[in-house]
Amino acid sequence: MAILGHLLSGPDETERAARSLGGLLRPGDAIGLVGELGAGKTRFVRGLARGLALPDRVRVTSPTFTILNQLRGGRLPLYHADLYRIESAAELDQIGLEDLWGEAGVLAVEWSDRFAVLPPDHLVVRLRVTGEEERMLDAEGRGPRAASLAAEWARLLRA
Numbered sequence: 001m002a003i004l005g006h007l008l009s010g011p012d013e014t015e016r017a018a019r020s021l022g023g024l025l026r027p028g029d030a031i032g033l034v035g036e037l038g039a040g041k042t043r044f045v046r047g048l049a050r051g052l053a054l055p056d057r058v059r060v061t062s063p064t065f066t067i068l069n070q071l072r073g074g075r076l077p078l079y080h081a082d083l084y085r086i087e088s089a090a091e092l093d094q095i096g097l098e099d100l101w102g103e104a105g106v107l108a109v110e111w112s113d114r115f116a117v118l119p120p121d122h123l124v125v126r127l128r129v130t131g132e133e134e135r136m137l138d139a140e141g142r143g144p145r146a147a148s149l150a151a152e153w154a155r156l157l158r159a
């Protein structure tokens, strides 16, 4: 089950949609975030953090330069990565994202279409810029867990 063309009419709505997904996440879940510069991927992760009940004092900032931020203090640890500046598989190896696959946390990766770093079962979230404040959300589960996550999330988005 996929989510197709769900309208997000402003940053708050993007954050709210992400927050509802965050509430559904379980240890080991992985989310790939795809979309152009400024599409709202980091904004989305901020919503995930709230949905995972990370305290407000835990700032969700862009890991463009740090590549990987580990955010703790919530219901589950959130590993937030950004592959934008990664140029080679060797560079990627140093980050060791695959070591996080088995961890009891949630992995959220911006620019996940640049390198295959997610476990086979993961949710792909695509944000498309359709206006200054408007985004279109598509999401698709790759694998059984992500597919059921997408279905549950779709129900929440419709409600």
Ligand SMILES: Nc1ncnc2c1ncn2[C@@H]1O[C@H](COP(=O)(O)OP(=O)(O)OP(=O)(O)O)[C@@H](O)[C@H]1O
Pocket: 008, 009, 010, 011, 012, 013, 014, 035, 036, 037, 038, 039, 040, 041, 042, 043, 044, 062, 064, 084, 110, 132, 133, 134, 135
């Ligand atoms: N509906 C919307 N959803 C999300 N962000 C929006 C929306 N409308 C406007 N924006 C603005 O777009 C920008 C999105 O920035 P953000 O850093 O989240 O993008 P990004 O996809 O992570 O970019 P990058 O590829 O540089 O990491 C913010 O300034 C935000 O306020």
Ligand SMILES: [Mg+2]
Pocket: 041, 042, 043, 062, 063, 082, 110
């Ligand atoms: Mg970003």
